[in-house]
Amino acid sequence: MEARARILARIRKALKERPKALLPELPHHALPADPLDLFLRRLAENGAEGRLLDQEGALALLRELAQGLPGAAYGRGVPEGFRPLPELPPEEAPLGVSWALFAVAETGSVALSSEDGRKAQLLPPTHLVLVERERVYPTLLEAFQDHKALPSALGLHSGPSKSADIGQVMVKGVHGPGRLWVVVLT
Amino acid sequence: MRAKAKRYPKEAARLLRERPSVREAVTGATLHFERNRLRAYGEIDTEAWRERARRVKDHVLTHLDHYLELAEGRLRENGVQVHWAEGPEEAHRLLREVVARHGVRRAVKAKSMLTEELGVNPLLESLGVEVYETDLGEYLIQLLGEPPSHIVGPAIHLTLKEIQELFHGRFGTPPDAPPEALAQVARRVLREAFLTAELGISGANFLVAETGTLALMENEGNIRLSTSLPKVHVAFVGIEKLLPRLQDLALFLPLTARAATGQRLSTFVSLLQGPAREGEEGPEEVHVVLVDHGRTALLADPEAWEVLRCLRCGACLNACPVYRQTGGHPYGYVYSGPIGAVLDPGLLGLEEAYPLPYASTLCGACQEACPVKIPIPRLLLTWRHRAVEEGLAPAWERGAIGAFARVMGSPALYRLLSKALRGLPLPQELQVYLPVLKAWAEGRGPLRPSPRPFHELWKEIKEEARGG
Ligand code: SF4
Numbered sequence: 345m346e347a348r349a350r351i352l353a354r355i356r357k358a359l360k361e362r363p364k365a366l367l368p369e370l371p372h373h374a375l376p377a378d379p380l381d382l383f384l385r386r387l388a389e390n391g392a393e394g395r396l397l398d399q400e401g402a403l404a405l406l407r408e409l410a411q412g413l414p415g416a417a418y419g420r421g422v423p424e425g426f427r428p429l430p431e432l433p434p435e436e437a438p439l440g441v442s443w444a445l446f447a448v449a450e451t452g453s454v455a456l457s458s459e460d461g462r463k464a465q466l467l468p469p470t471h472l473v474l475v476e477r478e479r480v481y482p483t484l485l486e487a488f489q490d491h492k493a494l495p496s497a498l499g500l501h502s503g504p505s506k507s508a509d510i511g512q513v514m515v516k517g518v519h520g521p522g523r524l525w526v527v528v529l530t
Numbered sequence: 531m532r533a534k535a536k537r538y539p540k541e542a543a544r545l546l547r548e549r550p551s552v553r554e555a556v557t558g559a560t561l562h563f564e565r566n567r568l569r570a571y572g573e574i575d576t577e578a579w580r581e582r583a584r585r586v587k588d589h590v591l592t593h594l595d596h597y598l599e600l601a602e603g604r605l606r607e608n609g610v611q612v613h614w615a616e617g618p619e620e621a622h623r624l625l626r627e628v629v630a631r632h633g634v635r636r637a638v639k640a641k642s643m644l645t646e647e648l649g650v651n652p653l654l655e656s657l658g659v660e661v662y663e664t665d666l667g668e669y670l671i672q673l674l675g676e677p678p679s680h681i682v683g684p685a686i687h688l689t690l691k692e693i694q695e696l697f698h699g700r701f702g703t704p705p706d707a708p709p710e711a712l713a714q715v716a717r718r719v720l721r722e723a724f725l726t727a728e729l730g731i732s733g734a735n736f737l738v739a740e741t742g743t744l745a746l747m748e749n750e751g752n753i754r755l756s757t758s759l760p761k762v763h764v765a766f767v768g769i770e771k772l773l774p775r776l777q778d779l780a781l782f783l784p785l786t787a788r789a790a791t792g793q794r795l796s797t798f799v800s801l802l803q804g805p806a807r808e809g810e811e812g813p814e815e816v817h818v819v820l821v822d823h824g825r826t827a828l829l830a831d832p833e834a835w836e837v838l839r840c841l842r843c844g845a846c847l848n849a850c851p852v853y854r855q856t857g858g859h860p861y862g863y864v865y866s867g868p869i870g871a872v873l874d875p876g877l878l879g880l881e882e883a884y885p886l887p888y889a890s891t892l893c894g895a896c897q898e899a900c901p902v903k904i905p906i907p908r909l910l911l912t913w914r915h916r917a918v919e920e921g922l923a924p925a926w927e928r929g930a931i932g933a934f935a936r937v938m939g940s941p942a943l944y945r946l947l948s949k950a951l952r953g954l955p956l957p958q959e960l961q962v963y964l965p966v967l968k969a970w971a972e973g974r975g976p977l978r979p980s981p982r983p984f985h986e987l988w989k990e991i992k993e994e995a996r997g998g
Contacts, residue, residue, distance in 0.1 A: 347615055354827075366585070367589040370777050452794070494743065494801060497801070497806075499754055499800055507713065510713060511688070515710050518752075
């Protein structure tokens with residue numbers, strides 16, 4: 345008999361006499377009216393830098409970050425207007441720019457889809473994420489309720505890459521970006 | 531991994547003697563984790579979260595066949611190739627095939643305790659594949675040739691000085707290089723590996739049945755890279771890792787992060803549905819291996835099955851005063867600390883692991899920390915009871931305890947013997963002659979009978995109280 349059949353048969357036998365446990369209902373959360381404040385606060389607590397900006401302001405920040413850089417890697421969803429630098433492969437780019445699917449206030453996270461790309465989110469040492477204001481969810485639960493049809497890979501990023509594996513000292517930018525900027529677009 | 535759990539008492543004593551720095555490093559790190567957990571638990575209605583999590587896990591485990599089949603179907607629809615493995619043999623066969631078919635020369639690995647169980651690294655090395663552990667802590671212990679010492683922080687037993695020496699010898703960094711500089715060196719080596727590996731290997735924190743989603747948590751980004759850059763991704767998933775609904779992740783991801791490191795969510799969470807779609811970056815081929823390796827036997831155990839709720843957060847290790855003394859190595863198997871003490875006997879068989887349930891003070895700190903409320907102290911007693919019943923405790927110990935019980939059960943006999951102990955010209959070091967005391971006496975001062983019996987002292991106190 346193959347492993348699958350054997351394993352399932354053993355499970356059924358083990359569970360035959362066992363009382364079945366019920367699946368609890370999903371919890372109801374008291375939601376903040378506007379999750380934006382909480383989102384920006386949590387981002388800061390996670391060690392990321394968050395801003396609420398209009399198109400103009402976002403472009404100004406982008407240009408400021410891009411000062412002296414030879415180019416950037418862009419996610420597929422990043423609009424033309426937000427690509428001030430020449431495009432570089434993510435392996436070489438000092439800056440990655442992504443377009444987030446949504447954001448979550450409760451945890452201070454941006455959700456990045458594989459449809460936007462993956463390398464630009466991971467390889468450059470600085471990562472700038474753009475997210476539309478309407479796409480900031482108060483809680484993870486609500487975000488998941490609205491996104492049952494997931495892309496092949498979804499990454500929730502909640503701050504810069506970090507590790508305390510060397511003598512319990514916190515080091516940033518270990519494998520992924522050491523700086524995370526999030527711009528919420530009004 | 532070959533289990534050495536039977537040797538726990540000897541290994542623990544040896545480690546305390548030979549590597550005193552471990553105790554300091556582990557105590558410091560676990561206390562730090564523990565403070566963070568307490569702060570993070572304080573922010574939420576922890577009792578409600580833990581109770582809900584316990585109930586969801588119990589539901590999945592009592593409907594495990596249903597959810598496994600559901601998950602398998604969804605994974606296939608997503609284009610994932612699903613395999614089932616009883617244990618290392620089938621896991622190895624699959625890896626051999628993948629290595630041969632894709633001409634794999636180099637593999638990058640994300641930290642996973644299950645791959646430790648299955649001995650994935652030695653297998654790949656025997657096939658001539660270069661394996662890179664990409665979690666920084668895991669990479670350090672790979673360089674040292676050591677197994678992980680903690681479920682979440684595999685290298686917490688190492689001091690900065692030891693790591694500086696390691697990197698000095700290996701990469702020629704200055705002997706006092708700061709952690710940032712050491713991390714930069716590791717980053718350079720591993721970045722090269724990410725970009726050239728043909729195979730990425732990971733475990734999974736959760737597998738959502740409803741959507742066929744693998745959920746992986748981390749802080750460094752190495753899991754995102756290991757599962758994104760190589761053209762083939764193989765994930766080994768224990769069959770107990772299932773969750774019913776996508777929304778259940780909204781509870782389990784933050785709860786696990788709070789329990790493990792005191793974060794509201796780990797820095798990176800990867801939710802993987804399958805290979806890259808048309809025009810996307812990502813692996814061309816994704817394999818999920820559903821692994822039993824002792825789990826169905828535990829599920830069938832009416833007294834011990836609750837350990838299968840475990841999320842591998844490590845909170846019980848951090849809370850445990852016994853684990854803090856030595857870290858994970860003396861436990862002799864992949865899972866150490868309180869959860870190891872109740873999981874390893876189930877996975878390995880009690881005969882291989884019977885000393886582990888004794889490695890506890892039964893203080894209950896582990897149960898209070900556990901995000902899924904596993905009754906660890908009760909399970910410790912269950913395994914201890916079985917060890918005695920099965921005659922696994924040494925014969926002289928059982929004989930001595932039997933004799934002790936007889937003496938303590940008879941006041942006359944007790945008086946007679948205690949008088950004899952005081953009256954006889956006994957040597958200073960009683961334990962030399964009483965093997966039953968030898969283990970206890972190691973690391974303690976010599977045992978001597980009290981100069982006066984307790985019942986005399988007690989009588990005196992009572993009389994004094996009456997008189998005064
Ligand atoms: S037993 Fe509980 S506390 Fe220990 S690792 Fe498992 S889930 Fe975490």
